[in-house]
Amino acid sequence: MLTTPATAAPVAAARAATVCPTGWGSVQKTATAAATASLTDIRTGRHDCFDRMVFHVPGVGTGKVGYDVRYVERIYQDGSGRHIPVAGGAVLEVRLSAPSYDPETGAATYRGKVAQPLPGVDLTGYRTFRDTRFVGSFEGDTQVGLGVRARLPFRVLHLSDRLVVDVAHTWGATR
Numbered sequence: 001m002l003t004t005p006a007t008a009a010p011v012a013a014a015r016a017a018t019v020c021p022t023g024w025g026s027v028q029k030t031a032t033a034a035a036t037a038s039l040t041d042i043r044t045g046r047h048d049c050f051d052r053m054v055f056h057v058p059g060v061g062t063g064k065v066g067y068d069v070r071y072v073e074r075i076y077q078d079g080s081g082r083h084i085p086v087a088g089g090a091v092l093e094v095r096l097s098a099p100s101y102d103p104e105t106g107a108a109t110y111r112g113k114v115a116q117p118l119p120g121v122d123l124t125g126y127r128t129f130r131d132t133r134f135v136g137s138f139e140g141d142t143q144v145g146l147g148v149r150a151r152l153p154f155r156v157l158h159l160s161d162r163l164v165v166d167v168a169h170t171w172g173a174t175r
Helices: 008-016
Strands: 029-031 041-046 050-056 067-072 090-096 129-138 141-148 154-159 162-168
Touching (some): 041 129, 050 090, 050 141, 090 162
Antiparallel strands (some): 029 067, 041 050, 050 162, 090 141, 129 141, 154 162
């Protein structure tokens, strides 16, 4: 006889009752700050209410990293104007005021290749994220394209040495 563990129902009920944050909106979010360090890594994570992209900028510490995050119809590389295709129902352009190279030596600090998916990022199983593209780094700014399922609410957070972009799974208050 097959039995179900006694904890299955409470876990399912708790998961169904998850209340997700609302009020993030989908309008452009920006902050101005001078670049004081270089981008070294980009990673992603899945959460109950949102998918997360984290930009690592060691050396910034408690300082701020400038950014401009917005939905765009198409993303174009700074400097060349080249269109970089990004798959998804909507595209978030993330501009970070931190180069992906060492300004003193020109050596790469992040191994992204223009128009290619972000290295080490696998979006299998994500509810919202569909595609990532490294757009490039030009005059101290780095551009990344993030393809998402649809135009959904997002927020941008500063953490020590990191900039975080969260994109909600839905517009509603529950997951």
